[in-house]
Amino acid sequence: MLTFLILAAIVFVVWPDLTQNLAKFLGVGRGADLVFYISILIFWFVVLKLYSRVRSLEQKLTETIRKNAIEKVEKEKKNV
DSSP states (O other), X not given: OHHHHHHXXXXXXXXXXXXXXXXXXXXXXXXXXXXXXXXXXXXXXXXXXXXXXXXXXHHHHHHHHHHHHHHHHHHHHHHO
């Protein structure tokens, strides 16, 4: 996806009229507005992706801590 975004940015810089034509086709006023709207969509996609990854890491950490705590209690019971 990153490669696609870089290629799209290069194409839009080299041929700026392309964004204007694409914006007219999609019913957006200007090419700059279209780029802005697309960047907002990409931003929210990245935010949701990062949130999902953080939640997954939190769950794995919680499971590891629980497992470690249970093993520690079991070892203490055996030593008593």
